[in-house]
Amino acid sequence: GDYTDFYSSRQHATNVGIMFRGKENALMPNWLHLPVGYHGRASSVVVSGTPIRRPVGQTKPDNDKPPVFGACKRLDIELEMAFFVGPGNKYGEPIAISRAHEHIFGMVLMNDWSARDIQKWEYVPLGPFLSKSLGTTISPWVVTMEALMPFVLPNPVQDPKPLPYLQDKEPYTFDIKLFVAIKGEGMSTPTTICRSNFKHMYWTMKQQLAHHSINGCNLRPGDLLASGTISGPEPESFGSMLELSWNGTKEIPLGSGQSRKFLQDGDEVILTG
Template identity: 65%
Template sequence: MKSFIHVEPESHFPIQNLPYGVFRPLGDNRARVGAAIGEFVLDLSVIDKAGYFKGTAVEGREVINQESLNAFMGLGKKAWQEVRAIIQGLLREDTADLRDNASLRKEALLPQKNVELLLPVEIGDYTDFYASKEHATNVGTMFRGKENALMPNWTHLPVGYHGRCSSVVLSGTDICRPNGQKKPKNDASPVFGPSEQLDIELEMGWFIGPGNELGQPISIDKAEEHIFGLVLVNDWSARDIQTWEYQPLGPFLSKSFATSISPWVIPLEALEPFRVSGPNQNPEPLPYLKKEGENSFDINLEVSLKTKNEKSPQKIISTNFKFLYWSMAQQISHHTIAGCNLRPGDLHASGTISGPEKEQRGSLLELTWRGTDPIVLENGETREWLEDEDQVMITGWCQGDGFRVGFGEVKGCILPAKEQPQQNKSSDNKILRTNI
């Protein structure tokens, strides 16, 4: 399949992809839903107005002319398939409707350089998993030794925790180094200050479309029907803050300061040609987590780092989504088995994705082995952890025959920590009380 719009073979957005996002043209305050094709954005509100969605589940629902994808996501798989088929049909090289209509084409196809991309989803809840066996083994080995690397529950269920959705930000947002409590190894008491062990976490995320009723679990066989699409995720992490705070309830301030996602949501349907089997699971999962067939995807993932002294980014990590031990379907099934209700716009993330080789480790914690084996960059600089003004970029794609189905990128630059808040000791600082 080819489009009448020229798309380079290495572009992430050919007609086989058509990811969804929310944008507004420069100088226009009205946000709406679009789809990426090559270097353009197809304004779906224009296509809707022109009547091309008549007879579909979208007709009359005003789900396209919105400031988020939530309403569209909530319609479910049938509506997604209908809209995708119409968009693909309009963009085909052998379809004249849009190709030969100059006025419609001018209104509907906008150069990406002339639009502002926005956070695509109103995120109601965010759940972060710990689904990579290689990552969990590496981290466990560092902290508990090789014999006790994996906790007893790890191979029986997808471990996860509920994160903070208010600090999920769009790619390109600068990240302030967080302050918090840390306990140096040889100190008796904790100290307060900026994190000195700021890290990345290479992850993938997926947005939930239709949810489930409270108390009604989603079966493993139906779980993927609830996935609207995927994005890249960098779940920034302050390792020194996390080490001190995480017991017994897990990460808090060390993860809640920022989570970056890419702007384009790649439909699950676009990934179907790239299905693969995930890792062999031993012991065999319990019945509610057992699913036969190819339940993972061959998605290449890379992380690049650019310091303030470098002219261009340098690749430091290269791994693949297919290494994840627990699949997306298993994570959803486990998430809801106790009765938790998911809702349109919920974000789930995989946890750090690592592979068996050193260059496939998805965090600096693993790559530098907790700072004992620094990365040596091409200009001679070394990195144990991220420094101020470092820029991190994550990208990912599936490689087809002469085309790529890609995710674009998620990037962020580290800014210095904010000044520590000072206690106001003024005698005029009084607590106001209201008498009732």
């Protein structure tokens, strides 16, 4: 199937916006009106345990000098969840939000590996490309939505109210505790660096699906739709090292005298839900 990645955590979008645009322009004008997303690369979605090679590419570390080519120096993780489409829709026939749940099969954990220095140079004007397609790791088992329904929560209050095709009163937010740990070379045990929860998402999976298909785009069984980085309101709930290190301005302690701003060679990343 195809792969689409959304950007549906308000806290994550706000954090990134503050870092790169300032508090006054943290959220882009469209963010509170639609679930922002982009088309990813399905061929580099891999199962947990598959080694990830540090990518090479163009970066521009000095604004006054030409770009350089070399290994990524800011390799990051993104704590995400994703769902697989069950039944698809016919081309030209959008999925109504009232029936969107009928098209959602189940969920997996996801780590959307990100090369931040490559991303910073390449993303204007069409968004990330090589900085994301280097690899996307998912858990080996799919948890069905039926199994998750005991953990359903009311949807977040959305202000301004979205357009009618995105309005939905049925609860479809889920209380799923999430953790990220890193085990560096020489460490006997991993250290947890993030404690978050899927309930922090602003846009629901049903809204993502309804928006994705509103133009008649046909989704197919096995298509993978990801949440985007899951960050909560507290610093320890930030779902990326970009946020945890606040764009590399502070260290993330791992214990045993080790710390990180971004991933080093040999690091093992463990996502738990």
